Amino acid sequence: MTMIPVFDGHNDFLLRLLRAPEKRGATWLEGDGSGHLDLPRMRKGGFAGGFFAIYIPSPPEDRPDDRDDLMDNPPYALDLPRELDLGYSQTVALAMAGHLLWMERSSEGRFRICRTASEVRETITRGAIAAIMHMEGAEAIDPDLDSLYSFHAMGLRSIGPVWSRPTAFGHGVPFVFPGTPDTGPGLTDAGKRLVKTCNELRVMIDLSHLNEKGFDDVAKLSDAPLVATHSNAHAVTPSTRNLTDRQLSMIAESGGMVGLNFATVFLRPDGRRSSDMTLEPMLRHLDHLIGILGEDHVGMGSDFDGAAIPDPITDVSGLPALTEAMRVHGYSEELVRKLCLDNWLGLLDRTFRD
Numbered sequence: 001m002t003m004i005p006v007f008d009g010h011n012d013f014l015l016r017l018l019r020a021p022e023k024r025g026a027t028w029l030e031g032d033g034s035g036h037l038d039l040p041r042m043r044k045g046g047f048a049g050g051f052f053a054i055y056i057p058s059p060p061e062d063r064p065d066d067r068d069d070l071m072d073n074p075p076y077a078l079d080l081p082r083e084l085d086l087g088y089s090q091t092v093a094l095a096m097a098g099h100l101l102w103m104e105r106s107s108e109g110r111f112r113i114c115r116t117a118s119e120v121r122e123t124i125t126r127g128a129i130a131a132i133m134h135m136e137g138a139e140a141i142d143p144d145l146d147s148l149y150s151f152h153a154m155g156l157r158s159i160g161p162v163w164s165r166p167t168a169f170g171h172g173v174p175f176v177f178p179g180t181p182d183t184g185p186g187l188t189d190a191g192k193r194l195v196k197t198c199n200e201l202r203v204m205i206d207l208s209h210l211n212e213k214g215f216d217d218v219a220k221l222s223d224a225p226l227v228a229t230h231s232n233a234h235a236v237t238p239s240t241r242n243l244t245d246r247q248l249s250m251i252a253e254s255g256g257m258v259g260l261n262f263a264t265v266f267l268r269p270d271g272r273r274s275s276d277m278t279l280e281p282m283l284r285h286l287d288h289l290i291g292i293l294g295e296d297h298v299g300m301g302s303d304f305d306g307a308a309i310p311d312p313i314t315d316v317s318g319l320p321a322l323t324e325a326m327r328v329h330g331y332s333e334e335l336v337r338k339l340c341l342d343n344w345l346g347l348l349d350r351t352f353r354d
Contacts, residue, residue: 004337005124006319007344008050009229009259009301010134010208013037015055016305017099018092028103036304036315039107042129045317048341049120049130051158051229053306054096056089056139058082058165071175074271078175081165084139090147093140097154100133113155116354121345132348134206134229137163137172143190145197152201157352158229159198160206161191161214169194170214173240177271181240181247186213187221195221204351207231207251208261208301209241219250225350226256230301232266233288236281239266248292257347258289259301260339262309275308279325282310286326286339295335299343 016035017024023032031038037047057063058081070076104113111129114120123130133155135141141148141159148156164172169191171184187195195218198205207215207228219226228251234242243251243258251258260282265273267281289298302309304316312321326336 003046003320004323004340005046005048006300006323006340007048007124007130008304009257009299009344010051010053010136010261010306011037011302011304012053012055012136012306013304014052014096014099015057018057018096021095021099024099024102025106029106036302036309039110039129041315041317043110045315045319047129047316047319048124049114049132050302051132051134052100053134053136054093054100054140055136055163055306056084056092058084068273071177071265071273074177076175076177077179080172080174083166083168086139086142089139093135093151097133097151100131101154104131115155115157117345117348117352118354120348124341132157134158134160136160136206137165137209138167138169138194141169141194143168145193148194148197148201148203152203156203158204158206159194160209160229161187161194161218162209164209170217171211172209173211175265176240177265178238179240180212180234180238181215181242181244182212183240184211184213186211187217192217192221199223202352202354212244212247215247215250219254225347226251226254227347227351228257228301229259230261230263230303231258232261232285236285236288237266237269237271239271241266245292248289252293252297255297255350257297257299257343258293259299259344260285260289261307262300262302262304262313263307264310265307267310273308275311277310279310279312279322282322283325283329295338296343296346298339299347300340
């Protein structure tokens, strides 16, 4: 069977470049074998494009050394890092945006930052990788939103108001298992302005990491489809990061989208971080998501380079193993293509409206 191209709802490759900028040539262009992504392995695995996240890491003192051990021994309830300083966040975000722009320039036409849905389609059609600049957590955006316009001019087309820790715009879910996403207050006044301005600019709003009350606020305010780029089904794995059936139904009613997160802690019914697992839990989540959202509103949201993923996939070059597991599970070739590519393209058409 021919390889099915995959459009991905979320990755953290820019964070790898941020942490070792002196190695970015080997990391990106040559592929040093580390992490989950690089240009050679993307092409080998059929990676057609996706959302490349600008994510601001917390200072080392706010990151517990035993975090991974705790997440491999449920139950757990991890404290959220503190809210970040705007100046620090903007400095880091500009550096990461610069890395993405460098990736485009250095790729000699094999990788393109896309600003419209038609650009995404055109780029994939000619065999290049289509990238959308995304911001995972709006720490780099000031409450008056002036910097939103600046990043939009650079190519920003998708933003999540929070990455779990609080921002000027809202509150995220802590990492708790078992737990629910109903963990705190909704959007702030600045958060509500952010939603309205993103609608005006046709910037997609990402609901992954946002708590339940914030989710409901976005649903009330937004005129765009509701999207969670990398989230799973709470009914299968009761993590605070996963979406309840009520939330999934709201996304379905809006004509929105959910990208299946490959992170083991959000896939495994036992909530463990261990990557020693089969792909069966991924298929259980897909079955549940499709059962509520329908076949046209579910896609992939890998979290490559941001999380532990199942051993049978290993990295982006292992995507064909997932598509083959879908076929063996009984999904038709048409459905597999929808889940891997076509549904995201349709969502971008509905959201960007270009």
